[in-house]
Amino acid sequence: MEGFFAYVGNLSEYNHLLQIIKLEALNLKENISVKHRGRTKITKRGRKKLRALLFRVRASMFLVAKNKAFKAQYHYYTTRPDNRLK
Numbered sequence: 001m002e003g004f005f006a007y008v009g010n011l012s013e014y015n016h017l018l019q020i021i022k023l024e025a026l027n028l029k030e031n032i033s034v035k036h037r038g039r040t041k042i043t044k045r046g047r048k049k050l051r052a053l054l055f056r057v058r059a060s061m062f063l064v065a066k067n068k069a070f071k072a073q074y075h076y077y078t079t080r081p082d083n084r085l086k
Contacts (some may be wrong), residue, residue: 004057007050024051 005011014020024046031038044051046068063070075083 003049003053007047007053023047024054 007075008020011020029043031041038055060070064074
């Protein structure tokens with residue numbers, strides 16, 4: 001999580017979660033002209049390392065929510081009496 005705070009900074013400077021998401025900067029761009037309608041692509045204009053970090057966080061949250069083994073491991077590390085993760 002310290003990588004997240006290194007990129008975002010002090011959270012009290014933000015009024016809404018969407019402001020932090022805008023730092024990731026995933027915007028949709030559609031390539032169109034008069035005769036041709038192209039595919040919609042994601043522009044990757046934001047902070048590349050922040051996008052990668054948030055992708056890993058989302059993937060790990062999905063694993064904890066859906067996979068019994070990961071859920072058990074997460075429960076163990078967050079509830080053990082010594083050196084508990086928060």
